[in-house]
Amino acid sequence: MTETGIHYLDARGPEGLRVYAIGDVHGRHDLLAAMHRRIESELEYSSSSDWRVIHLGDYVDRGPDSKSVIDFLIEARERDPRNVMLAGNHDIGFLDFLDRPDPDGLFMRYGGVQTAASYGVKLSTGSSWFGRPDEVLAHGHAALVEAVPQAHIDFLKSLSFSAAFGDFFFCHAGVRPGIPLESQSPQDLIWIRDAFHDHPGLYPKVIVHGHTPVPEAEVMANRVNVDTLAWQSGTLSALAINGGDKRILAVQGKAF
Incomplete structure (x- = not known):
């Protein structure tokens, strides 16, 4: 699974389906509501035939x-x-x-x-x-x-443990390298860190996850991390996918 997978730059969402993936909320209702308002305004401004808003746990x-x-x-x-x-x-x-x-x-x-x-x-x-x-x-x-x-x-x-749309696979923590995406264990999908983060190769789909806080959303060749420590930093992040267009969204609130 080294070079047989999909690179982030080449990854695409399903045709006609806009996808948003929101990172770890951890009790920040204010930020979650703000992110939904932002997504709703985007969908109203530039309508899509269909959409999904995925919350990563x-x-x-x-x-x-x-x-x-x-x-x-x-x-x-x-x-x-x-x-x-x-x-x-x-x-x-x-x-x-x-x-x-x-x-x-x-x-x-x-x-x-x-x-x-x-x-x-x-x-x-x-x-x-x-x-x-x-x-x-x-x-x-x-x-x-x-x-x-x-x-x-x-x-x-x-709650489900994973979802997939187009060239993207969504889960909370990540996946275990070498295991087919459809065969990943729930334990890994919500807990894995090092083995997933340290894997240099591509996966069959780009993995979109949270679980491990980063100062700002992290976009890698094989994965995207949108956990920006919302509960403490006051920044909730999401990945927006529209065909081949990929963007990071962020809403800001009070930091603790």
């Missing part, structure tokens, strides 16, 4: 308003199923925590406290006046399970 954790992000995405998909949502490792980590409250798991270590707060729940692994750390976490977990709507759980469980 990591909707929750770290940022201030994960609950509103999920509400927004559910409404967007119900309004028009051409809004496509893929799974990120933090989204699966949220489901894992709701199923079993692990104090050392992804959710508690990397921004789950902020996610819980967006549902009006305080999570802690420390001691308090009403119990030991495990009791405190169990109390917070029970409150969070009660607070998260079933529609949010159903949404997270419904």
Whole structure:
């Protein structure tokens, strides 16, 4: 798979289909709404016969308003199923925590406290006046399970791990070199880093992903990374594809 694949410069989207791929949101409802407004204005200004807006996962954790992000995405998909949502490792980590409250798991270590707060729940692994750390976490977990709507759980469980349009393959983290795109494992699609980033060859399609923050969107011969650390930097990025035309879009908001 060294030179048998497609180079970014040669890659094209499907004829008549405009595609947008939005990077990691991480609780930044303000930036997600702003990006959708920008995309909607583009589609109104220069209409296309069809379109897809692909969200590359990591909707929750770290940022201030994960609950509103999920509400927004559910409404967007119900309004028009051409809004496509893929799974990120933090989204699966949220489901894992709701199923079993692990104090050392992804959710508690990397921004789950902020996610819980967006549902009006305080999570802690420390001691308090009403119990030991495990009791405190169990109390917070029970409150969070009660607070998260079933529609949010159903949404997270419904997320696909990848999508493909034209010469582009979309996923959260990346792919494992040497494995056919249709045979990639869900674990790799939401977690992989080094083996994917360090691969010098081309893939059968250009891989569009997030997961690993970069200061600005990174366009390589074999992949495009649109995770610009939105929750902290205040910049949410996306790749816009219209036939052979490829552009990076960005919306700006408050940095933390």
